[in-house]
């Protein structure tokens with residue numbers, strides 16, 4: 621049986637919901653990365669966009685996690701400025717050694733911009749993706765589930 625984990629970060633809850641839906645489809649546990657930067661208000665929003673577009677790795681908090689012997693890592697995060705969400709960058713950098721020999725899937729939440737730039741940004745900086753999907757906030761629950769089922773299939777799970 622495949623062994624994996626779903627690692628997510630969220631500012632307003634959409635990515636958490638997607639991570640939990642994906643957990644129900646795969647049986648993998650979810651693991652939240654807490655973003656320690658204050659993202660409130662317009663200043664928080666602008667700073668988030670700036671940090672994303674300038675490839676910052678920002679402070680995070682997480683519970684201890686066992687990552688060795690996993691086949692699959694599923695990342696779930698919001699698209700910020702068509703880029704990698706900064707707390708995920710920190711997490712990937714911190715766990716680089718444990719993440720070798722693992723396949724990666726990326727599921728992003730957004731408002732509707734095409735996802736290809738976010739995919740390319742991730743693959744340029746980190747790992748090739750076995751599966752990638754974009755889920756817009758406005759999709760219905762049925763549409764979200766259908767995209768997730770396809771995503772899980774792409775991962776060979």
Ligand SMILES: Cc1cc2nc3c(=O)[nH]c(=O)nc-3n(C[C@H](O)[C@H](O)[C@H](O)COP(=O)(O)O)c2cc1C
Nearest residue numbers: 630631632633634635669698701702730731732733
């Ligand atoms: C700083 C910032 C930049 C964003 N940039 C984009 C973007 O480039 N394209 C897009 O479609 N949505 C963008 N969004 C919207 C989020 O991706 C979207 O609201 C997402 O569903 C939020 O997920 P969350 O609830 O897990 O935080 C941005 C949001 C923020 C805060």
